[in-house]
Amino acid sequence: MKRIAALLVLLCLPVLGQAVTVGSKNFSESYLLGEVVAQLLESEGFEVDRRFGLGGTLVCYEALLNHEIDVYVEYTGTAEQVILKGGDLHPTIESINARLDPAVSMLASLGFNNTYAMALKASQAEALGLSSLSQLAEHPELVLALSLEFLNREDGWPGLSAVYQLPHEPTGIDHGLAYQAIVSGSIDLTDAYSTDGDLERYDLQILTDDRNYFPDYFAAPFVNNAMPAAAREVVSRLTGRLSDDRMRQLNAEVVISERSFADVAAQFLAEEGLVTADRNTESRQLAEMLANTLDHLQLTSIALLLGCLFGLPVGILVHRNQSLARAVVYVAGLLQTIPSIALLALMIPLFGIGMLPAIVALFLYSILPILRNTITALLTIDPVLKRVAAAIGLSRVQQLRYVLLPMALPGIMAGIRTAAVISIGTATLAAFIGAGGLGEPIVTGLALNDTDLILQGALPAALLAIVVELLFELLERKIVRPHMTSGELAA
Amino acid sequence: MVDQRPVISFQSVRRSYGEKVIFNGLTLDIPADETTALVGESGSGKSTLLMMCNGLLAPDSGSVVVMGEDVANADLVTLRRRIGYAVQGAGLFPHLTAAENAALVARLEGWGEFEINTKLASLFDLVGLSAEHGERFPYELSGGEQQRVSLCRALMLDPPLMLLDEPFSALDPLTKTGIHDEFLRIQSLGQRSILLVTHDMSEAMKLAQYLVILKDGEVVQHGGVAEIRDAPQDEYVRQLLGSISS
Numbered sequence: 261m262k263r264i265a266a267l268l269v270l271l272c273l274p275v276l277g278q279a280v281t282v283g284s285k286n287f288s289e290s291y292l293l294g295e296v297v298a299q300l301l302e303s304e305g306f307e308v309d310r311r312f313g314l315g316g317t318l319v320c321y322e323a324l325l326n327h328e329i330d331v332y333v334e335y336t337g338t339a340e341q342v343i344l345k346g347g348d349l350h351p352t353i354e355s356i357n358a359r360l361d362p363a364v365s366m367l368a369s370l371g372f373n374n375t376y377a378m379a380l381k382a383s384q385a386e387a388l389g390l391s392s393l394s395q396l397a398e399h400p401e402l403v404l405a406l407s408l409e410f411l412n413r414e415d416g417w418p419g420l421s422a423v424y425q426l427p428h429e430p431t432g433i434d435h436g437l438a439y440q441a442i443v444s445g446s447i448d449l450t451d452a453y454s455t456d457g458d459l460e461r462y463d464l465q466i467l468t469d470d471r472n473y474f475p476d477y478f479a480a481p482f483v484n485n486a487m488p489a490a491a492r493e494v495v496s497r498l499t500g501r502l503s504d505d506r507m508r509q510l511n512a513e514v515v516i517s518e519r520s521f522a523d524v525a526a527q528f529l530a531e532e533g534l535v536t537a538d539r540n541t542e543s544r545q546l547a548e549m550l551a552n553t554l555d556h557l558q559l560t561s562i563a564l565l566l567g568c569l570f571g572l573p574v575g576i577l578v579h580r581n582q583s584l585a586r587a588v589v590y591v592a593g594l595l596q597t598i599p600s601i602a603l604l605a606l607m608i609p610l611f612g613i614g615m616l617p618a619i620v621a622l623f624l625y626s627i628l629p630i631l632r633n634t635i636t637a638l639l640t641i642d643p644v645l646k647r648v649a650a651a652i653g654l655s656r657v658q659q660l661r662y663v664l665l666p667m668a669l670p671g672i673m674a675g676i677r678t679a680a681v682i683s684i685g686t687a688t689l690a691a692f693i694g695a696g697g698l699g700e701p702i703v704t705g706l707a708l709n710d711t712d713l714i715l716q717g718a719l720p721a722a723l724l725a726i727v728v729e730l731l732f733e734l735l736e737r738k739i740v741r742p743h744m745t746s747g748e749l750a751a
Numbered sequence: 752m753v754d755q756r757p758v759i760s761f762q763s764v765r766r767s768y769g770e771k772v773i774f775n776g777l778t779l780d781i782p783a784d785e786t787t788a789l790v791g792e793s794g795s796g797k798s799t800l801l802m803m804c805n806g807l808l809a810p811d812s813g814s815v816v817v818m819g820e821d822v823a824n825a826d827l828v829t830l831r832r833r834i835g836y837a838v839q840g841a842g843l844f845p846h847l848t849a850a851e852n853a854a855l856v857a858r859l860e861g862w863g864e865f866e867i868n869t870k871l872a873s874l875f876d877l878v879g880l881s882a883e884h885g886e887r888f889p890y891e892l893s894g895g896e897q898q899r900v901s902l903c904r905a906l907m908l909d910p911p912l913m914l915l916d917e918p919f920s921a922l923d924p925l926t927k928t929g930i931h932d933e934f935l936r937i938q939s940l941g942q943r944s945i946l947l948v949t950h951d952m953s954e955a956m957k958l959a960q961y962l963v964i965l966k967d968g969e970v971v972q973h974g975g976v977a978e979i980r981d982a983p984q985d986e987y988v989r990q991l992l993g994s995i996s997s
Contacts (some may be wrong), residue, residue, distance in 0.1 A: 648838060652904065
């Protein structure tokens with residue numbers, strides 16, 4: 261037991277050394293830009309912690325403000341409307357910086373303007389003679405499906421439909437799936453980014469914004485001012501390096517040629533002469549997988565440890581009182597019914613992003629199996645043996661220590677084991693709130709519709725669950741006498 | 752002997768389970784230094800009575816005085832370590848070996864390894880177990896062997912009083928006869944008060960010197976074995992005696 265505790269403590273130790281934390285949102289271009297920034301920093305000797313795939317602008321901004329990340333690439337229009345709640349459609353970076361929280365600032369633009377656009381099949385556009393957004397109002401029969409963020413944000417659909425008086429009633433769709441839906445014909449239009457590589461892949465056409473509705477979305481590094489000045493200088497070397505065309509081309513490299521972000525980013529940096537050394541991306545991929553697995557283990561083991569520290573004593577305390585025990589199990593059961601993704605999202609306002617909120621959520625999930633098994637295992641001990649334990653002169657604590665707990669141990673262990681496996685599975689979702697781990701390639705893979713990438717997270721996670729299951733079995737065999745688990749109890 | 756101070760004294764004891772009244776003002780003395788058999792059919796309240804002697808159950812009113820101490824005010828852990836306890840089916844803890852079961856409380860009392868082993872050896876010898884039995888887990892022992900281990904556990908601290916709750920009821924006749932002999936040997940060790948609950952009148956007559964006949968929470972008759980055999984005061988007692996000869 262002591263050795264396991266020591267191992268858990270080791271896993272909890274934070275990574276030593278100076279590090280710059282780079283974030284990204286959960287869509288392809290943001291990952292790619294995150295990777296560009298990260299590799300550039302790494303080539304200059306910084307230790308980079310990647311927190312990619314954060315779920316949305318406010319999650320990223322919150323993380324930047326709380327210095328949970330040092331830098332991510334944001335767009336001027338997003339900063340203006342979503343973060344500053346301003347109405348300037350063409351804000352300058354100076355005017356944004358003047359109004360931002362003094363803890364953060366936006367560096368000079370990378371060069372391209374990735375604004376919103378509405379896209380449809382080029383063949384269909386031609387057939388309908390459709391080339392601009394104002395013509396779209398004449399085609400109410402077209403089916404629109406929009407990404408949820410676009411559907412709801414001020415500078416998205418609500419404004420667009422008002423300005424162009426569009427009669428359509430769009431539904432929400434995951435952005436990663438929208439283009440395939442267009443190709444398959446189940447929808448006609450979706451929102452797109454003007455630098456999206458998929459536009460070329462699926463032969464889509466963009467409708468001209470003839471009433472100049474869409475605001476500027478110049479990409480620019482968004483940094484926390486506490487980031488080391490040297491790192492800031494390195495990041496600003498990217499200023500003006502990316503035109504619209506170049507960005508769309510790089511995006512296409514990822515989505516069409518199915519090259520990894522790391523690969524495309526490395527090629528870009530090399531072509532720009534920003535990084536000279538040729539990196540071995542293969543071994544980097546393996547190292548990343550290992551790092552993700554370790555993150556994952558750390559995440560789940562801390563949560564599990566907390567679950568035990570809470571669940572075991574509470575279970576032991578309440579098991580004597582039947583109605584109290586039932587109430588406690590009921591409350592723990594309620595926690596379990598909250599969908600994991602919702603529980604994770606609920607943690608953000610309380611704990612920000614990163615490991616902490618994920619650990620809290622996983623901890624809450626681990627309580628029920630541990631608590632319920634502990635209580636059940638203690639309750640189902642033969643009442644005659646409980647009576648004998650008292651009658652031969654054991655104090656309450658001695659009854660627990662020498663009789664009840666050893667007899668309940670197999671049941672309690674089973675609860676911890678269940679909690680561990682649930683934790684490992686649920687922790688893959690924690691990547692949505694920047695906790696890292698094996699969910700990171702899964703979330704990225706979902707955003708890219710890339711099965712290989714999804715498997716890079718899913719397979720190690722499954723393997724981890726099996727290994728943990730086996731380890732628990734070994735541990736059980738070590739500390740529980742065999743006849744206690746075989747059901748061959750004494751009469 | 753009966754005229755000396757009783758080892759257990761029930762004074763106006765009332766006890767009920769929910770609506771059902773088991774004892775309604777029971778007053779009874781159990782004599783010291785001999786074996787008393789508490790005889791009655793199931794539901795007569797004999798186990799309830801036994802459990803009030805070591806505080807497993809408390810009377811609703813009235814008091815139970817054990818070895819001069821009112822159970823209601825006693826420190827139960829201390830009191831119980833002076834009372835040996837054995838139940839039907841032995842009640843051994845399945846995760847401990849026979850020896851660990853028997854020695855558990857002695858170990859908690861701070862006994863040394865040598866002291867424990869010496870005592871265990873003599874007790875195992877007394878009840879006809881070998882040292883090898885001590886290494887086995889309860890599930891590896893027969894019912895009779897388990898019950899012998901349970902008697903060793905009850906005797907480990909050499910208690911002045913033993914409470915035995917139908918310890919031999921679940922055993923087959925042959926085993927029962929054997930373990931009865933061991934029980935008689937335990938009696939011969941020295942003066943000890945033993946309260947034995949049983950529904951078997953012949954067992955009571957064989958092992959006890961004093962009988963308490965219980966029916967529906969009432970004491971029908973109590974007295975020395977010979978006295979009851981020769982002068983049963985009640986049809987129920989006559990029935991019980993009749994069941995032996997048949």
